Amino acid sequence: MQTHKAKRVAIIIEAPMERRLRKTLEDAGVTGYSILPVTGGSGRSGSWSAEGQVGMAGGMVQVVCIVKPERLDALLDSAFSVVERHIGVVTVSDCEVLRAERF
Amino acid sequence: MQTHKAKRVAIIIEAPMERRLRKTLEDAGVTGYSILPVTGGSGRSGSWSAEGQVGMAGGMVQVVCIVKPERLDALLDSAFSVVERHIGVVTVSDCEVLRAERF
Amino acid sequence: MQTHKAKRVAIIIEAPMERRLRKTLEDAGVTGYSILPVTGGSGRSGSWSAEGQVGMAGGMVQVVCIVKPERLDALLDSAFSVVERHIGVVTVSDCEVLRAERF
Amino acid sequence: MFGIKYMEAVLDDFLSLATTNLISPLILSFVLGVCAALGRSDLVFPEAAAKALSIYLLFAIGMKGGVSVADHGVDLRLGGAIIAGIILSAALPLIAFKLLGIMTALDRTNAAAVAAHYGSISIVTFVAGTSVLESAGIASDGFMVAVAAAMEAPAILSALWLISRGDSETRMDATLWREIMLNGSIVLLVGAFAIGMIVGKEGMADVESFFVSPFKGALCLFLLDMGLVAGRGLRRSRNVLTLGLLGFGFLMPLIGSAAGAALGLLIGLPAGSLFLLMVLSASASYIAVPAAMRVAVPEADPGIYLTLSLGVTFPFNLTLGLPIYLALATLLTGG
Amino acid sequence: MFGIKYMEAVLDDFLSLATTNLISPLILSFVLGVCAALGRSDLVFPEAAAKALSIYLLFAIGMKGGVSVADHGVDLRLGGAIIAGIILSAALPLIAFKLLGIMTALDRTNAAAVAAHYGSISIVTFVAGTSVLESAGIASDGFMVAVAAAMEAPAILSALWLISRGDSETRMDATLWREIMLNGSIVLLVGAFAIGMIVGKEGMADVESFFVSPFKGALCLFLLDMGLVAGRGLRRSRNVLTLGLLGFGFLMPLIGSAAGAALGLLIGLPAGSLFLLMVLSASASYIAVPAAMRVAVPEADPGIYLTLSLGVTFPFNLTLGLPIYLALATLLTGG
């Protein structure tokens, strides 16, 4: 099967910031991403879990974008402007995709 | 710790196609996969979020398979037969696994 | 954007083991991880899905840790002590992170 | 002279009916949801709660229907009504498809996909219809629930036939067919109907304070969520809504209800049941059919068919449609 | 002569009881769920809704028990019943283990894991039992809820002891022990029981229209979900079900109920409570014990123990078991 190089960017960020991150990504021309729920975790600010919450203030979400390598930097710049003061974890890894024309 | 090379295939596809994809994978001899919920996203067909839905028609799921490198092509071929006309996003990346005998 | 090498460890394990894995990781000094829900899957022990369950005995969760490369072995050792007799799937892959000081 | 007086009385009736309907807690909850979504409030209904509520509503409405049939005996009209329903479900997509060809620029695939929705039904609109009937104190046949179930699927077949006559192919297979026939809402409706028929009034008494008394209140919350969903859908897809599509979304339910009225009169349905058949014909699916289209016709754009059925026709039926159909049904049966 | 007449009367009673039970909305809802799952309908109950319903049911049943104890004063039999329950829970796994050795080819670990389930209890079967009692107009002691809670855990200890006598090791530690003793359903049952005892009838009046009147209807929906789960489990695991296992799944509840009856008579329980102790002994756990086994005995196959307890014994108890146990309990107490 013919595959093409791409980058997978995963951003874990506070749920109340989801809307802003989505908007920023869309403004930066990143049209493809998916959002996965995160139900718990641990970090410098202690550990948490979705069941122990009222309201969404404490929750996190993971935003996953698959992008062409050449669009990585623009994506990271715009994402960073949102997560900068926040606790978001940003990872980038290599991957291959089918149907490169979609990215 | 002793690790072994493997491939991680992640397929994001419409929820109503989940059953078919599962069946196709199982028919192709891929016995190991996990399904993760996707609660929102954006793509060429616009942006969506699970809360804004009635019925599952609009939702997506992510299917993750860890396979031995030599079984990658068979997996991709069978997965592609399902996603071909659909909006699925298929990514492949390298990884290492513990306990290779399980894959 | 300046990025730094890191490792992404993903562990899929039975939900009733989540607490133990968290504790073991924390005891081993791994303070950063996130937990993602898994809603179905298939493996040597057959296929399952979260909707067909009462109680959590049958469910799985995915624990994702981003760590500095030099801390990978300690993490794997401690994780393995938990998953050893269990059905957990452990994968390791390379990634890059922003803000290395956080890991 | 008399004719005009009569029409005036009918109009008065209709207006008071429309007002009662529009200021009922049900419709107001829906409107609140739409407004909250249009104002981009972060109010959301958890998906699981919405699904649970819909299971509750389907079970309750199915059981009530069954109990009422057990109570009044099976009526000869049952068979006629079900056949009428199947014919309507199968035929309306053909009309809708033609109308879309005239009013819009949709390609064959998208037009057929939209048409499928209008042949099938929206069970929530049906439930709201039974609430309106109840408030108006008009009886209806319990078996109309079975008619609703029978009308879910035939429309899909018609649409797939329309598509296969063009050059695109559809992914219709036995699996999909079983999925459609055994989709959750059909199974619940028919199953609860059967349970109601078996346990009868006596068995119902046991569970009445769960399935009957709180029903309307639960429907309020569900309509609040439907309003949120419809409003969010509208906001997101306003750009796909051309004037032609919008017009279709308002016109087609009227045509559907007229067709329903014609067949209903033919088989001699009384006012209440006639009204419900009109409501079913006027309503458009937004659960079963979209899921089937996603699988069978992935090329069709969900943005179009979901927005039309959920964002345009559903609110129209709920607010203006119901009183119109009820006024007509009473008029036509000389009630 | 008289004896035969009497037995005929008892049989008649039993048959009418069984019929009433089988055509109650509760059982029919369960059957609907099983059928939908076996027919591979896509009907699913959201996990969150099922959990919420079970919290509601546990809280309601616990509170009712507490209120009833507050009302009638603490009975001397309370202590006896709890001790009987603990003995049953600890002893039944030993019997089940032996029986599995005779009837099936399961290895030691799997047999012990299965056995643990049959010593412990299914609270939903208990709740359904109280519903059957209520319909039959037979009173029972409020403290039976406490007995149910007491029977959850001892069986696990017995099973782990069985395993540790073989060569495999189990993962039993203080953490697991605390998890078992403070598992959600025990905490809810005991907590709500205590609340009921404190607030009494008067406090209950405030919340009756939430916890009492809609109870049966809510139980219907929950049993619908249980039916879906049981049916899906059966479909997925039909190949693990050998004839021997199947036979065990039907036989063991009968043995359990007999043991329950013996101890219950010994401590002088009246008909209603005797019936409930039999139900508890006959029922098999499918929530607390599976979770504990997953941690303590990961080598045991969940496909076997879950399928047996949820797919075989639970439906058996719900449909045929309950009327059998009730007929016996009435017979034995000369009711």
Add this chain to the structure above:
Amino acid sequence: MFGIKYMEAVLDDFLSLATTNLISPLILSFVLGVCAALGRSDLVFPEAAAKALSIYLLFAIGMKGGVSVADHGVDLRLGGAIIAGIILSAALPLIAFKLLGIMTALDRTNAAAVAAHYGSISIVTFVAGTSVLESAGIASDGFMVAVAAAMEAPAILSALWLISRGDSETRMDATLWREIMLNGSIVLLVGAFAIGMIVGKEGMADVESFFVSPFKGALCLFLLDMGLVAGRGLRRSRNVLTLGLLGFGFLMPLIGSAAGAALGLLIGLPAGSLFLLMVLSASASYIAVPAAMRVAVPEADPGIYLTLSLGVTFPFNLTLGLPIYLALATLLTGG
């Protein structure tokens, strides 16, 4: 002499009130939740169910308020009460900020973030307050629901102003402002209030057996979950709770309620409404404000503000606060 007798009578009243409150199913459910969480039971309430319950409670309380206003006509005091509420919400953070400066070592940002919570309100405390009023048979004005809604947001502005006077910057923009003003609970409260005003007593009758009769029972389950959340929060964050913070968490609600009492008397509120205004002033937000702080002041530590408002002040108000405020309100209005 007389004064002491009177005080004794008041104290008696207060004690009996406190006892009634403490042994109500509501508070006991909360206590059960706290204990389960502190004992590390795995009892959890599914997130979706908790959200659904809170939507139900907000809708019900809003609608009841609206119906009551429709019933009694709009009162002149409505305007006064809303203005009083806004002033309290805006001013209390300033007091809280000062107090934190004296009692704790929090930096400016964290102190301001905590202060914001105490100006705003906890709607669950308010709902529990209305339940206490009902049990005590004291009437209150329906419009207090609108006052509750009006008090949600001003506190956030005050806190952001406090922060911006220091050197750290906040992320306040139009988007956040809209999010705060149109957050789910404000929209639900105000929307349901409006619906209640439109449909009045008559429309309410239709949905009473959903929104009114089961209300208290549903509140029990919700408080059980709140107890679980509060307990878990406490366990996780016990190390952030210095003595100073703890003292603040108990003292500030008393100060808030005193301020509420002063303004309430000034505008002539009768006992019931005065009590509710005191409750609103005493309570601290744990939904709307934390979400806003996460966005606007990410540097502030959620562990501090959530633990204080949810783990300390909420339980305090629920158990001891409510009877204290009610005794004072009756005393002050000479009731």
